[in-house]
Amino acid sequence: MTARSIGWAAALAGAALAGVAAVGGAAELRGAGPRVEAGEARGWASRTVWACDRRKAVIVEGVRPDEKLPPARARLVAELLTDLMRYCQEEITARVGIDETISVEANGRVHHDYVPGGPLPIAKASFGDPSPREKQIWKAELDRMVQEGDRLFHSDELGTNGIACAMCHPDASNTHPETYPKFQTQLKKVALLRDMVNWCILNPLEGSELAENDPRLKAVEAYILAKRAGVALEAGKH
Numbered sequence: 001m002t003a004r005s006i007g008w009a010a011a012l013a014g015a016a017l018a019g020v021a022a023v024g025g026a027a028e029l030r031g032a033g034p035r036v037e038a039g040e041a042r043g044w045a046s047r048t049v050w051a052c053d054r055r056k057a058v059i060v061e062g063v064r065p066d067e068k069l070p071p072a073r074a075r076l077v078a079e080l081l082t083d084l085m086r087y088c089q090e091e092i093t094a095r096v097g098i099d100e101t102i103s104v105e106a107n108g109r110v111h112h113d114y115v116p117g118g119p120l121p122i123a124k125a126s127f128g129d130p131s132p133r134e135k136q137i138w139k140a141e142l143d144r145m146v147q148e149g150d151r152l153f154h155s156d157e158l159g160t161n162g163i164a165c166a167m168c169h170p171d172a173s174n175t176h177p178e179t180y181p182k183f184q185t186q187l188k189k190v191a192l193l194r195d196m197v198n199w200c201i202l203n204p205l206e207g208s209e210l211a212e213n214d215p216r217l218k219a220v221e222a223y224i225l226a227k228r229a230g231v232a233l234e235a236g237k238h
Contacts, residue, residue: 051081055091062098076100083116089130142222149223152216159205165197165220168204172227179237194221 045064050057058077063069069077076096084092084104092106094114102114111120130138152158154166169175177193184191186199194212197220201207210217 049077049081051085053085053088055089056081056084057093059093059095061096079116087120145219145222146226148215149219149221149226152220153223156205158201158210158216158220159207161206163205165200165205168200172224175224175228176237177221177224177228178231178233178235180235182236182238193224197221197224 045067046059046061047063047065047067047069048057048059049069058080060069060073060077063073073096080094080096080102084090084094087106090106092104094102094104096102101112102116104111104114104120106120109121114120152165153169153172154164156162156164158165166172175193175196180193180196181190183189184196184199187195191199194217197217198209202209
């Protein structure tokens with residue numbers, strides 16, 4: 001692997017690494033994503049690292065399940081996961097051998113001596129690229145969330161005094177989500193858009209703060225961002 005490719009991997013490590021699943025013995029990893037067996041059944045310890053989509057996994061041989069990856073190997077794994085994300089809808093398992101050679105298994109085919117960035121003749125899985133129907137479903141789900149946010153934004157149910165968000169911010173105007181995150185003097189800390197939504201619910205609306213995972217907070221945030229679509233992001237602007 002070249003120094004250039006290592007640098008590329010380091011820059012994208014945060015996007016590629018979603019978490020580490022520690023495995024031991026010959027146990028099989030279960031859940032979303034490829035089915036993977038640990039390496040101890042073949043005479044060595046291994047650790048498995050998953051991409052954020054849970055469809056890509058890299059088995060790292062020679063590393064115990066409770067051991068942190070050495071920096072060079074971590075960069076290699078990050079590069080490999082990022083590279084495999086080219087195949088967005090595919091379930092792929094890669095194995096980094098003790099000798100640093102890479103093999104990749106996808107759709108029942110195994111490719112040896114793989115080099116990140118190189119060709120990988122993967123046959124499309126049955127689910128392949130998103131179909132027009134799938135895209136319609138995804139859009140409908142997003143539209144449903146935005147519509148609920150629109151309703152809440154124009155309703156007084158988030159507060160107790162009859163005030164609605166839209167009374168001060170018609171069509172989500174002057175909310176400026178594109179300026180977040182930024183230090184907000186009212187909160188005396190760096191705030192995200194959802195922090196300011198909660199601030200307004202607590203103060204002008206005299207309501208109760210919404211939890212981070214509250215679907216109402218997500219809906220209001222989705223509505224505001226949808227109304228501000230196309231506005232350039234300028235984080236930190238006052």
